[in-house]
Amino acid sequence: MEILEQFRNLISVENKFIKGWKHQNKPVLGYACSYTPEEIIYAGEILPIRVLGSLEPPKLADVYLPVNVCSFAKCCFDEALKGEYRLLDGYVVSNSCDNQNKIYDLWRHCTAINKTYFINTPHSSTENAIKFFYEELERFKEWLTKEFDVEISEENLKDAIGIFNENRRLLKSVYELRKRSPPLVSGSEALEIVLSSMMIPKDEHNKLLRVLLEENEKREDLPEKGVRLLVSGSVMGNSELFRLIESVRGCVVADDLCTGSRYFWNLVRENGDSTMAIAERYLCKIPCPFMYSSEERFKHVREMVKLFDVEGVLIFSLKSCDVHSFDAPLLAEELRENEGLPVSCLEWEHSLSGIAQLRTRIEAFIEMLEE
Amino acid sequence: MSERRLETLRGFYRNYVKPFYEVAHKAREEGKLVAWVASTFPVEIILAMDIIPVWPESYASLCAARRVSVPLCELAERKGFSKDLCSYPRCVLGSLFDGENLPEGGIPRPDILVASTCACDTHLKWFQVASRIFKKPFLLLDVPYNVESANAENLPDYYIQHYVSQLEDLISLLEKHSGIGLDEGKLRKTLELSSRASELWLKIQDYRKKVPAPMGAREAFSAVYFILCIPGTEQAVDFYERLCAELEQMVKQGIGVVEDEKYRLVWDNLPLWFDLQMFPYLRSLGAVVVAETFSHVWTGSLDPSKPYESLARKHLSNMSNCAIEGRIELIAGLVRDFRANGVILPTNWGCRMMTIGETVVKKKVQEMTGVSSLILDVDSTDWRNYDEYRVKTKLETYLKTLT
Ligand code: SF4
Ligand code: SF4
Numbered sequence: 001m002e003i004l005e006q007f008r009n010l011i012s013v014e015n016k017f018i019k020g021w022k023h024q025n026k027p028v029l030g031y032a033c034s035y036t037p038e039e040i041i042y043a044g045e046i047l048p049i050r051v052l053g054s055l056e057p058p059k060l061a062d063v064y065l066p067v068n069v070c071s072f073a074k075c076c077f078d079e080a081l082k083g084e085y086r087l088l089d090g091y092v093v094s095n096s097c098d099n100q101n102k103i104y105d106l107w108r109h110c111t112a113i114n115k116t117y118f119i120n121t122p123h124s125s126t127e128n129a130i131k132f133f134y135e136e137l138e139r140f141k142e143w144l145t146k147e148f149d150v151e152i153s154e155e156n157l158k159d160a161i162g163i164f165n166e167n168r169r170l171l172k173s174v175y176e177l178r179k180r181s182p183p184l185v186s187g188s189e190a191l192e193i194v195l196s197s198m199m200i201p202k203d204e205h206n207k208l209l210r211v212l213l214e215e216n217e218k219r220e221d222l223p224e225k226g227v228r229l230l231v232s233g234s235v236m237g238n239s240e241l242f243r244l245i246e247s248v249r250g251c252v253v254a255d256d257l258c259t260g261s262r263y264f265w266n267l268v269r270e271n272g273d274s275t276m277a278i279a280e281r282y283l284c285k286i287p288c289p290f291m292y293s294s295e296e297r298f299k300h301v302r303e304m305v306k307l308f309d310v311e312g313v314l315i316f317s318l319k320s321c322d323v324h325s326f327d328a329p330l331l332a333e334e335l336r337e338n339e340g341l342p343v344s345c346l347e348w349e350h351s352l353s354g355i356a357q358l359r360t361r362i363e364a365f366i367e368m369l370e371e
Numbered sequence: 372m373s374e375r376r377l378e379t380l381r382g383f384y385r386n387y388v389k390p391f392y393e394v395a396h397k398a399r400e401e402g403k404l405v406a407w408v409a410s411t412f413p414v415e416i417i418l419a420m421d422i423i424p425v426w427p428e429s430y431a432s433l434c435a436a437r438r439v440s441v442p443l444c445e446l447a448e449r450k451g452f453s454k455d456l457c458s459y460p461r462c463v464l465g466s467l468f469d470g471e472n473l474p475e476g477g478i479p480r481p482d483i484l485v486a487s488t489c490a491c492d493t494h495l496k497w498f499q500v501a502s503r504i505f506k507k508p509f510l511l512l513d514v515p516y517n518v519e520s521a522n523a524e525n526l527p528d529y530y531i532q533h534y535v536s537q538l539e540d541l542i543s544l545l546e547k548h549s550g551i552g553l554d555e556g557k558l559r560k561t562l563e564l565s566s567r568a569s570e571l572w573l574k575i576q577d578y579r580k581k582v583p584a585p586m587g588a589r590e591a592f593s594a595v596y597f598i599l600c601i602p603g604t605e606q607a608v609d610f611y612e613r614l615c616a617e618l619e620q621m622v623k624q625g626i627g628v629v630e631d632e633k634y635r636l637v638w639d640n641l642p643l644w645f646d647l648q649m650f651p652y653l654r655s656l657g658a659v660v661v662a663e664t665f666s667h668v669w670t671g672s673l674d675p676s677k678p679y680e681s682l683a684r685k686h687l688s689n690m691s692n693c694a695i696e697g698r699i700e701l702i703a704g705l706v707r708d709f710r711a712n713g714v715i716l717p718t719n720w721g722c723r724m725m726t727i728g729e730t731v732v733k734k735k736v737q738e739m740t741g742v743s744s745l746i747l748d749v750d751s752t753d754w755r756n757y758d759e760y761r762v763k764t765k766l767e768t769y770l771k772t773l774t
Contacts, residue, residue: 063730064730065727066718068455068726069723069727070723098491098493098727101516102695102726103727104694105695105727105731106727106731108694109695109731118518120515120516120518122515122533123488123495123511123513124511124513126537128536129513129533131533132515132529132532132533135527135529139527290492290495292495292511292513294499322456322491322493322721322723325453325455326460326493326496326497326500329450329451329452332451347455
């Protein structure tokens with residue numbers, strides 16, 4: 001379907017919507033992590049887009065960084081060094097993991113991006129943490145207002161929350177299509193749809209999603225049937241790995257990724273003070289593993305497994321990603337023992353170096369499930 | 372070149388480290404509460420509550436010094452923990468998975484685990500995993516990152532407040548688990564002792580500013596134990612007083628730790644715990660480590676009349692909790708104050724904090740002080756990738772460039 005192609009093409013910092021936005025003299029802000037409260041940025045008529053790196057080997061970044069560093073965070077830094085993010089008016093990091101936090105130092109010292117901001121996202125969701133985060137968001141708002149000369153009113157915030165929630169609901173409807181067998185959208189298509197939602201204004205994305213949901217009813221070129229898999233991990237900035245899985249008869253029907261379901265699964269409460277509602281949403285969402293509790297994420301995986309009728313789970317950890325790597329054996333054990341599910345844990349590099357070996361292992365896992 | 376040993380440090384392991392584990396093991400048997408504590412957690416609270424602290428990081432370094440850390444890391448790796456994780460948790464978790472002949476009878480098991488997010492994600496994740504293994508509660512102090520590397524005075528009030536309210540909640544939880552209330556008087560006393568130990572430790576560092584320096588890294592990485600693990604105790608104060616006295620004598624007599632001091636070095640991050648002979652080797656080349664960043668991150672005065680607030684200020688401005696500027700300024704300051712002519716920047720394979728940004732540190736320190744640095748890609752505990760010959764050659768070549 002043509003609309004699917006459109007989504008794929010939007011995953012670029014030079015897409016037509018970003019250009020159009022810049023054309024109207026409105027700022028674009030890159031962000032590093034799914035804990036960035038995008039609604040606040042958007043409410044100030046600033047376009048938040050996610051920095052997703054690329055598949056190229058990070059040659060420039062290698063001058064500054066050794067090998068034992070998260071290849072995703074490294075690759076984003078590399079793109080910044082190369083000047084690929086010249087359209088960005090600033091870059092925001094939100095206290096996610098050590099790799100991101102420390103590489104943020106290098107962004108400040110070594111790249112041409114001059115407006116940078118660090119949001120101190122707490123690592124727990126207690127009442128104290130929410131109160132603190134609220135203050136932190138107020139400070140962030142002040143920074144945005146001053147740096148970009150914009151206004152962020154309560155009314156703007158309410159509108160932004162409405163639009164973002166709508167996007168989340170629509171994305172959930174897209175995921176619904178994957179419950180069928182064969183699924184009505186493939187894993188790589190679904191990932192591309194979610195990734196594209198991070199790269200254009202959400203109201204525009206909503207329009208596209210509505211078209212997709214309508215057209216999909218009549219879809220004829222359905223994705224292949226295959227072994228129904230859930231993929232768990234951190235970021236995937238493109239769909240190459242999913243395509244690889246699909247090329248060896250895997251059918252990714254669900255995920256636990258920070259560029260997948262963890263990005264949009266939870267809504268923001270639409271009553272009461274907006275900033276407080278945003279603070280709550282981000283701290284109480286399906287957590288990434290740098291948060292105090294892993295249990296909630298494990299629970300999410302178990303639920304996804306049931307909802308999407310999953311037959312096997314692939315857990316991907318990017319090499320040198322501490323937080324996911326610590327969780328991987330625990331999550332695997334829990335799924336094997338409590339859910340009786342086959343699980344395979346794999347390490348990978350964001351640039352997909354060593355892909356041949358990865359393919360062999362994934363294929364072997366799928367073959368085992370086919371038996 | 373002959374090397375001088377400090378009297379105060381004679382039998383350090385036997386006299387201080389070993390008994391520490393004996394006490395902790397015995398405490399378990401007697402049903403006293405044992406807590407696993409991560410560095411950068413305000414241990415004064417634990418000490419004041421008579422809970423027995425056990426330091427998994429220290430245990431890992433001990434295993435490395437005894438050359439058993441690698442087999443333990445391998446055990447953890449077999450359980451699926453990545454080789455790219457910090458070798459401390461790999462080693463300690465490995466020791467829990469049927470490790471044999473463990474030093475000091477193994478790490479004492481915890482009834483409760485406490486950590487803060489000050490230093491790294493590793494503390495959080497490692498303790499989370501351990502808490503699942505032991506089925507014991509894990510309490511976290513979630514410390515806001517100090518991205519401006521600001522002095523505590525310049526941080527927003529709500530940062531301090533956040534730390535304080537968490538500490539209050541955490542103390543009530545500890546009280547609930549231990550059945551012991553925190554005695555305010557005792558806390559005050561502990562903080563006083565901690566401040567005193569900190570002052571003495573800084574005084575010890577001051578002696579090292581003298582040329583020739585009376586103490587090197589080998590001693591410092593042992594003696595730092597008190598300020599790191601049990602700062603709020605009489606034992607810490609007493610030990611540091613004795614060390615001060617000895618150093619004072621040496622300084623008076625102009626005795627240095629090496630006879631012919633040619634190079635004065637600053638050492639960042641951790642030592643190679645499995646090869647502490649590195650330091651005597653450096654001395655044999657006329658190089659003495661006069662300052663370690665590690666010796667300067669645990670200090671800080673505490674105000675017993677504002678216990679929680681002063682703990683908050685101390686930890687929020689700990690270099691481990693700061694953006695890179697904190698590290699750069701500390702190292703440049705040490706170079707100047709200790710009249711160093713070289714800086715060694717060892718990385719630590721699984722530690723992002725000690726790995727990312729070394730190139731920037733090197734460049735900035737050079738700009739600020741004119742002193743060049745040597746980056747060594749190593750690991751503190753896991754020697755599998757360690758090439759002793761290569762590292763020594765690098766060091767020798769580097770020393771020759773120093774003036
Ligand atoms: S993959 Fe892991 S290390 Fe890399 S940015 Fe994400 S959470 Fe951080
Ligand atoms: S060595 Fe680094 S990663 Fe490991 S516990 Fe220490 S600070 Fe954390």
